[in-house]
Amino acid sequence: MKKWLCIICGLIYDEAEGWPKDGIAAGTRWEDVPDDWKCPDCGVGKADFEMIEIREEAVAAAPAAPTPAAKPVPAPAAPRREGPIVIVGSGHAGYSLAQAIRKHDANAEIVVLTRESGDLYSKPALSIATSQDRSAEALISETPFDIERRLKIRVYPRCEVESIDAEARALHTRYGAMPYSKLVLALGASPIRLDVAGRADALLSVNNLDDYRLLRSRLDGVSRVAIVGDGLIGCEFANDLAKRGLHVSVIGIGKWPLERLMPQEAGNHLQDALAALGVQWHLQNSVREITGAPGNWTLALADGARIEAEVVISAVGLAPNVALAAACGVEVGRGIRTDAQLRTSLPDIYALGDCVEIDGRPAPYLAPINHGVDALAHTLTGQPTDVLYPPMPVQVKTPAAPLMLLPPAAPEGEWRIDATEDGFSCGHFDSHGKMRGFALIGQRAQALRGRWVEQCQQAN
Secondary structure (H helix, E strand, C coil), rough: CEEEEECCCCCCCEECCEEHHHCECCCCCHHHHHCCCEEECCEHHHHCCCEEEECCCEEEEEEEECCCCCCCCCCCCCCCCCCCEEEEEECCHHHHHHHHHHHCCCCCCCCECCCCCCCCCHHHHCCCCCCCCCCCHHEEEEEEEHHHHHCCEEEECCEEEEEEEEECCCECCCCCCEECEEEEEEECCCCCCCEEECCCHHCCCCCCHHHHHHHHHHHCCCCCEEECCCCCHHHHHHEEEEEEEEEEEEEEECCCCCCCCCCCHHHHHHHHHHHCCCCCCEEECEEEEEEEEECEEEEECCCCCEECEEEEEECCEEEEEEHHHHCCCCCCCCCCCCCCEECCCCCCCEEECCCCCEECEEEECCCHHHHHHHHHHHHHCCCCCCCCCCCCCCCCCCCCCEEEEEECCCCCCCCEEEEECCCCCEEEECCCCEEEEEEEEHHHHHHHHHHHHHHHHCCC
């Protein structure tokens, strides 16, 4: 059975699982999926975009693998204790791990604690759903009760974890104490808050279903939106909101969109493609002050320009949620530090997802989570397994100019750029001539993805 990736939004179709909600049974091959089937997240049909086959990278069982020097040395595992496996967080990492554990152990006691509603939804869809006029409720694929019945687990919605007592192996929550035998921190990441003079409360970051619900309410009847941030999320929202018919202004500090991730030729191409939808760019700029009232904001920019907007979205990045872990003594840096088996520096406490740092850097993308889930499920069910991270391209959801990125691990090196019929293929090469990253923009360039991933794999 194969897995296929939508190059527009990043959705994965797994032939083994099918898509039962649309009547596509488990085991249905991609070529047998009806031609009129549409991607559940971005809404495009089979004939409108290319699906790319993806291959699973093997994980290595390594009970005695040495811990890299840059990683924390985890405490030895304590004798097995009774109690549930507790997962803190109900995002993609938390629920995917619960499902993977259940596949390995039909009897494991699993508890999920979450500060959110506990509904299962696609977080990547938040930045592409307004143009499809999808409500927050329409994005929900399962309720907590449905998940409990399907996976035979317990979910506690709106349950804030206040502290962790690692010695007693217990969590203190607003509902009381919760013991654990093994604890997984899938805490996610939170939007970075801008220090802006005036009405900073005008800034809305969209990072979960509640945020999206608020955004939809603010968009009712408006025509002008300002987006602060020219990175991945800012560009995705710009594409989606402009496609909805809104007048969109983007303010960013870069010389071109996604300046840190791709060369100028690709950045200019993306900028032009979004400008063709009506997006106005204010680059090498920042917001100095926001004045006005809800629905009637004025943004004063550093270059003296002023932008009128009814809604202001902040999309300047995410910071891993580490406070809960740090408070109980878990070693943290930019994110929670783990070893190759996702163990933290405290016994029987693991971390997964956007809250974790990989090679000293946060990696708030789906691919690292998917690789970590499989390895950690093995480890938690008695088969200690290292997680191996292959080159992991990032799909930027900008249909105006389809974009696939594999950010170079280090800035040293050079971009080699070739024009295509509708974009650019850009490879980043080190001093030895080995490809270490790439940016593929435009439909034609996407065909290089598989081959270039292999080249980057061979270079490591």
